[in-house]
Amino acid sequence: MRKRTVFAVSMLVFVGAFLSACFGNGNEEKATSSFGSGMDKFVKLKMIMPGDESPRMREFVDNELNDRLKKDLNMELDLTYIPWANYQQKLEMILSTGEKYDLFWYGTPFVSGYMSQGYIQPLDDLLERFGPDLIANIPNENFKLHRIEDKQWAIPSQAFTSAGKFTSVLVRQDLLEAVGMTEIGTIADLEAFYEKMHGKDPSYYGYLETDRGLDILWREITDKNYTMLDERQLFAVDEDSGELVNYVESELYKQTVKLRESWVVKGIIDKNLVGNPAAKIDQENAGKLLFRVGAVSRAMENWQTAQKADPKARLREYYLSPNKPKYITAPSNEAYMIPVAAENPERAMKFMNWILKSKENYMYIIYGVEGKDYEIDNGKIRLLTNDQLMYEWMWRNTNYFTAPTFVDDKLVDDMLRNDDNAKISKLFGFHFNEEPVKSELAKVLTVYKEKFEPINFGLVGYDEGYADAIHSLKKAGLDRVYEEVRSQYEAFRKKTRDEHE
Known part of the structure; x- marks a missing residue:
């Protein structure tokens, strides 16, 4: 807690204001402002997010959401979207030049790098003062993921099942069944799916991200259990021995890339899409990709986009060699960070806390206005618009999660049970200081x-x-x-x- 010497006020007023600032009493802005921190000042919170802003998202932010935020937090949200294909490059340009943004999202692997480059600020004081509902609804283990040198550098916003994340395969289940197959369990299954579907309609692409997804194939290629150190794909850990492996010099690397070579020859990896993230995303949005890297619950996350392209589309996630163990490397891959250049760091933390303060707030920012953007049908959410609002997966929380009506109960059950019998990775909590x-x-x-x-x-x-x-x-x-x-x-x-x- 920052301490200030207060003159010309009684000790009683001092104590009352202090307690209000710490714990809140329904007038948090007013109580905190008595310390002169400026929390009673109306601010415009500048936030950066990845993706393409939908028309309804812009309308919702400019109207209903900002009306609510003005009332609850004395602020409005100035939301800047950067397309996925350019997100890292443009975000890092913004951070390196010190542009005045207050809040941004990126994946867990980037936190330590941004910390070491001096792009982000520690959040301990802000979290203690303004984040009680974040602390209440996000497990302590998740927070530990972003503790480096005994300081908290990011908020791990997602609190959900996470074992085996990015080592599953997301498949167009409807197309799989259309060619007489029911499930995926092997590399041969993926190849057969592509061959049969491409023979039926050559406009479809086989697709396992070429810039990641090597470790998906490891599940079958090797009998050992390896976990990639980070997205750079240089090193891995042998989960059985605990040994750090120089992956690019290993026999496993040779076997994996030779498989990729064969996929280029077969057409599963298309030369026109390789190295062009925007084109790959365009094909996925057009419903033309047969499979891609999964992420535990990506089938649910991408269902809406898939059905926008093809109303008959259904998605499913599978693990190759499904009997092999899954490992929890990071309980949340989602990290919200506050730049050192932020002009409103206190309000940024209060905004994040507001999202998890109640299920009402959580549902509001993710799904919009009940009756206009969604409705509740037998305990599930029925979406009334195809426009994406705030990404649900960035804030998915076990305490507030409500399944959508378009996902069958078995898929939801598989997702919720994903961590059953999972193992903790040897890499859990490790941060490399570059x-x-x-x-x-x-x-x-x-x-x-x-x-x-x-x-x-x-x-x-x-x-x-x-x-x-x-x-x-x-x-x-x-x-x-x-x-x-x-x-x-x-x-x-x-x-x-x-x-x-």
Whole structure:
């Protein structure tokens, strides 16, 4: 708590204002403003989100939502959407130049990097003062995910099932059944699905993201259990031994990219879509993609978009080698951060807290106005508009979750039971501090993008390009980066073991 010396007021008033600021009493703005923090001042909260803003989202924010926020938080939301294909590049430009934004979203793997680059501010004080409902509705383990050097750097907004996230395959179930298949459990099943559907209608694309999804294939390619360290796809952890693995120098890497090569030959990976995120998203939105990387509940999340393109569309998620264990690496991949340049950090935290303050608020910002945007039918949500509002998956919370009517009960049950018998990953809670090898890592990632991504995509053959690629990567400093990651990881493992003894 920040402490201020208060003159010309009685101790009674001081104590009353102090308690009000800490715990709230229905007049939080007024009570906090007695400390001079400016919480009684009307503000415009500038927020950045990924995606394409729908017409209804703009209308909702400008009207109903801002009317509500003016009443409840004495603020209005100034929401800027950046298309997914350009989100990282444009977001980092905004952060690096210190533009005055108050709040933004990105995935968990980016938190430590943005912290080390000085883009974001610690949230401990703000969370303690203005985030009681966040703390009440998000498990403590989720918060630990974003604690680095004993400080909280992000709010893990999602609190839901998460085992095996990004290691499942999302499939157009209706099309799978249309070619006489019922489920996916192997790589051969995926290949057969593509061949049968493409033979029936060549306008459809097979698709497993080429910029990620390697670890989906690991479930079948190897008998071991590996978890990718992060989205850079350089290193992995052997969950059985606890060993850090230099993935790009492993036999597993060779087997995985050779499979990708064969998929280019077969047409499953389309050369016209590789390396063009916008084109891939366009094809998905047009209902032309047969499968992609799943995310535990992506079938439910993408159902609305799929049915907008094709009213008969149904989605389902599957794991290859379904009897292998799933691991919880991060209980939430969603992270809301406050930039160091934010002009309204207190209001940003109060806004996040407001979302989880009640189910009414939660439903309002995600689904809009009851009777206009949605209705409740036998305990489920029936959407009355196809326009996306706030992304539900970014705030999905077990305490408030309500299933949509378009998803059958079995799919919901599978999703809610996803974490049954899951295992905690050896990587849970590990954050790599890039600072000691910042220069080498930058060079390594530049070479990786130039030399390794075409191999990952299947466009350059392993036999043709690997020797030069790994030589260039080592010259850039791969070994130095690996040793630093391994050293930090081993220290983390020792600390974790010591804490549990």
